[in-house]
Amino acid sequence: MKRVIFVTGSDTGVGKTVVTTMLTQHLCALGHRVAALKPLCSGGREDAVALHAALGGALSLDEINPWHFYAPLAPALAARKEHRRVLPAEVLAQVRQAQARFDAVLVEGAGGLLSPLGVGFNARILIARLRATPVVVCPNRLGAVNQVLLVLAALPLAAARRAQIVLVTQKHSDASARSNAALLAEHLGRERVHRLPWLCNAAQTALARRVVAGLLRRIQAG
Template structure:
């Protein structure tokens, strides 16, 4: 098992990138977003780099940067290319720190297609990474959370636990109970998200399985 953590979400826009920054800061890990889509607002790598304050972490270059804010397989198709998962795996070997954790962030959820044959879930398995699931409360989030947990359970991929983002809701207590995966922490809504906020939230996370 590599020292790799894969940050996935129960959907899009649930706080994966901020969570990835906090986990990276907490572990003084390296950060890597292998596939980036939607470049109008910049990249998640740039965002995470701007939020880290420790002197150790390195933010590695993406393997694919695709303009369209769509699923990777569609964004690649629109640029007349195809995501080569073998190329992603080869790059993982290159960027993996020798003695520290690598935090990889996915695009969307586990069943997001990377190409016509491979889903994000398949990439996680081949990376031999442990998973942190990012969840946020919204109408339908219980279903999305438990579907994510179920597919991970059925795949046999190791899961470190949940990190919840946004305002607290009792739903998250039940999601923890029903899934059997522990709560690693929560990242609240903030008027200002900066290095100080990320450092503070990183210090509150309990990522026990990653030490």
């Protein structure tokens, strides 16, 4: 069975959905049968809607996102407010069913790596149990190197070694944005660090597609 690609991040709102959506579109364009899952949503359900659109109807919204909670809080807490609970085994079963049906399975976490998702689990635990390849998304700004290295330190060693890093260009770049990728590459190797441009026009979008294609090649090579 193909390895699951698990898109996680240094924080919430850093671009996980953009990266998951672009990976999904790229895999679909290559002719793969793709599942893109957002098992847990809290607050809005926009991320699942974006994946649904990228998949072009291959999965229903409820298949992509079986658990959604209304409070804009970490999913574990949002669920508790509705007197509901999600067990890790339920999420693992959703992902494994998709693995059995599709050539490629992408999973987007909710929040950052250690954000509580349900009863006693977070993205770290799902990545470990699925032996997934993590894609760590982080805004390319001052502090990014520390944040990426913290996420990698928090991952199981085997997962950290497979992890690919995506630095997302910010609308207003700071001076560190030009050197973060190179500094991370000193620790991790150049081939594992990918810089996604700010998606503001067609040229940048085309460049982003090439970056995502390169990211996918690295994932598949690992």
